[in-house]
Amino acid sequence: MIKLIASDMDGTLLDGNGGISPYNVEMINEAKKRGIHFVIASGRAYTDILPVTQQHGVECACVTGNGAEYIDEKGELISSCYLGAKEAIGVIEILKALDIKFMIYTTDNRYSIEAVENVQDAFIQRSLHKDKTQTYEEVKERLKTRHSIFRMEEVEDYHSLLPTKKIIKIEAFDIDTSKIEEAKKRLSALGNVAYLSSFPDNVEITHSDATKGKILLKAATLLGIKEDEVMVLGDSFNDLSMFELFENSVVMANGEEEVKKVAKYITEAYDEDGVGKAIKRWVLE
Structure with a gap:
C-alpha cells in the first residue's frame, strides 16, 4: 500500500502553462483525504514552489534544490544539506x-x-x-x-x-x-x-549528499514509511536518485529515455494529467 507520493514539478506535475491541472489537483487531494502524504520534489527553491501550490490549493511537503531541503506541509524545515x-x-x-x-x-x-x-x-x-x-x-x-x-x-x-x-x-x-x-x-x-x-x-x-532520493528516504523513515510504500514520479535525470531508491517509480511519457529504462511504470505526459492518472491507477484503485 502506498503511503507517500513524491512528484517532480517541471515536466512532471506542471502543465504547459506552468500550473497544476484540475485533474491532478483532484487526485492529489483525494490521496490526501485517504491519509497518503504528498510531496513535491523539485530542483526549485521553496519560494519558487510555494506560489504554485498556493495558487492551486495544494498543501504539501517539499523537497527543494534537488535535495538540499525537506520542508513539511506547514513550512517547517525538517532536514537540510546545504552546499558549503x-x-x-x-x-x-x-x-x-x-x-x-x-x-x-x-x-x-x-x-x-x-x-x-x-x-x-x-x-x-x-x-x-x-x-x-x-x-x-x-x-x-x-x-x-x-x-x-x-x-x-x-x-x-x-x-x-x-x-x-x-x-x-x-x-x-x-x-x-x-x-x-x-x-x-x-x-x-x-x-x-x-x-x-x-x-x-x-x-x-x-x-554531495543533497539528492532527492536521499532526503526523501530520510523523511519517509521519520514518518515510519517503508521504501516499498513510496511512489515517486519524474521525467529527468535529477529524478534518478528517487527511482534508484524507491521501486514504485513512475516516469512521464515525455521523460528522458534513460530514465524510462530505470522506471517501473510509464504514465501519460505532463500535459495529459500524467501525475493524476498515475495516482488514480496505482494508488487509489
Missing part, C-alpha cells in the same frame, strides 16, 4: 573559467556575480534555442512570471557573502553543451559536491 561556501567558490571558479552563466540559490535570495541582465539574456537565449516559435520579448515576459532568474541580485564580493548564506544550489546553463560537459569533468575533481543535468544545456550543483 568553500565548495561553492570552487564551483564558481570553474564556471567563470569556462564563461558559463549561472545563478546562486540561497535560502533567502538568488545571486549573480555579474550584471543580472547578462545572465537573464543567456537564459532567454537558451529558451529561444529550444523553441523558435516565440520572439525574444515573448519569452522574456513568460519567464518573468515563472522563473526566479528575474528575482536575482548582483553581488561583487561573493567570497565574503557566501560564507554567511545557506546555499541551496548553483545552476549553470549554456546553449553550447560541450561547455557544460567540460564543466562536469572539472566538477568531478571537487570534493563534497554533486552535479546533475535536467537538460543537456544545464548543470545543477549541490552538496
Whole structure:
C-alpha cells in the first residue's frame, strides 16, 4: 500500500502553462483525504514552489534544490544539506573559467556575480534555442512570471557573502553543451559536491549528499514509511536518485529515455494529467 507520493514539478506535475491541472489537483487531494502524504520534489527553491501550490490549493511537503531541503506541509524545515561556501567558490571558479552563466540559490535570495541582465539574456537565449516559435520579448515576459532568474541580485564580493548564506544550489546553463560537459569533468575533481543535468544545456550543483532520493528516504523513515510504500514520479535525470531508491517509480511519457529504462511504470505526459492518472491507477484503485 502506498503511503507517500513524491512528484517532480517541471515536466512532471506542471502543465504547459506552468500550473497544476484540475485533474491532478483532484487526485492529489483525494490521496490526501485517504491519509497518503504528498510531496513535491523539485530542483526549485521553496519560494519558487510555494506560489504554485498556493495558487492551486495544494498543501504539501517539499523537497527543494534537488535535495538540499525537506520542508513539511506547514513550512517547517525538517532536514537540510546545504552546499558549503568553500565548495561553492570552487564551483564558481570553474564556471567563470569556462564563461558559463549561472545563478546562486540561497535560502533567502538568488545571486549573480555579474550584471543580472547578462545572465537573464543567456537564459532567454537558451529558451529561444529550444523553441523558435516565440520572439525574444515573448519569452522574456513568460519567464518573468515563472522563473526566479528575474528575482536575482548582483553581488561583487561573493567570497565574503557566501560564507554567511545557506546555499541551496548553483545552476549553470549554456546553449553550447560541450561547455557544460567540460564543466562536469572539472566538477568531478571537487570534493563534497554533486552535479546533475535536467537538460543537456544545464548543470545543477549541490552538496554531495543533497539528492532527492536521499532526503526523501530520510523523511519517509521519520514518518515510519517503508521504501516499498513510496511512489515517486519524474521525467529527468535529477529524478534518478528517487527511482534508484524507491521501486514504485513512475516516469512521464515525455521523460528522458534513460530514465524510462530505470522506471517501473510509464504514465501519460505532463500535459495529459500524467501525475493524476498515475495516482488514480496505482494508488487509489
